[in-house]
Amino acid sequence: MSSKKESTTRTLLVALAVSLVSSVFVAGAAVSLKPIQIENRQLDKQRSILSIAGLGEGRLPAREVKSLFAERITARIVDLETGEFSDAHDPALFDPLKAARDPALSEALPGDQDIALIKRRERYTTVYMVEQDGRLETLILPIRGYGLWSTLHGFMAVKGDLNTVVGMGFYQHAETPGLGGEVDNPNWKAQWVGKSLFDESGKPVIEIVKGGVDPSSPQAEHQVDALAGATLTSNGVNRLLQFWLGEQGFGPFLAKLRSTQGV
Incomplete structure (x- = not known):
């Protein structure tokens, strides 16, 4: 009986030791791989961004992506409350999605305003610009919202x-x-190219x-085919576009940018 108890105890101790060693190994691997994961997400x-802006088709190599992005894309912080560019954060380091979870950097959206179903909207976000000879050529806006799942x-x-x-995806x-x-x-993504976002009054x-x-409809320039069999996802895309192009999103920023760009 005593021998059996010793055997059981030994087995449990060995299992515990193996578990501890495995846990340390997994934790160490997770920590060591985190910088690589962050870099891959950034890449x-x-x-x-390059693909949607029409600057890089296909699966470009990492080195080419980094080089092209640095050469052609300028990141700027926008204050969504004032609609103006801001120096409050470094655009290379600032994470708008993380800020959206921070009550000090975001605001809870009332139900009637939260048409994109994002719950909270960050005060500051990052936009991306392609400029040529000092003139804005392309503006890339981050968008998000809930679909079906x-x-x-x-x-x-x-x-x-x-x-x-220019592109959407x-x-x-x-x-x-x-x-x-x-x-x-x-x-489906190709259908968006060339469409007009706003009417003459500036309404999205x-x-x-x-x-x-x-195609014969006067509204065709503002319309894209719904996704077949995916009504709720299509509705979600509609809602998120209305949100981010409207007053709660980039509306104030776009209005001020139009005045400075003379468009």
Whole structure:
């Protein structure tokens, strides 16, 4: 009986020791790999921005992505409350999504204002600009909002007229493959190019329409086909665009930028 107890105790001690060693190894690996994970996320984000801005098609090598991004893209901090550029944070280090979780750097959105279903909106965010000879060529805006199963994170690029779409896409989401996941379909994303975001009064009127766009409609320049079989994801994209192009999002910033750019 005593021998059995000793055997059981020894087995438990060995199992505990193995568990502790494994835990230390896993924790150490996680810590050592974290900088690489952060760099890869940053690289994917830069690759997405370049693609949506029409500056880099396909899977560019990491070195080329970094070089092209540094050469062509300028990051600026925007104060969403005032609609003005700000020096409150370093755009190379500031994380708007992290700020959105910080009550000191964000605000809770009342239900009637939270049409994108993001709960909190950061005060400061980062926009990206492509400039040529001192003139704005392309503006890339971060956008996000809830679809059917997930928050879709992406970017919309517009021309220097601050109205014509250059590109739109999402770099992170968990929508249903083959349905809401079709936001990744190149054919669907291509429909956005050349569309107009605002009407003559400056109101955001871009929308996804069920049943397909009627080319003869006077509203066709503001419309994109809905995703087949993915009504809730399509509705989510509509809502997030209305939010970020409206007064709670980039509306004040775009209005002030139009005046300074003379458009």
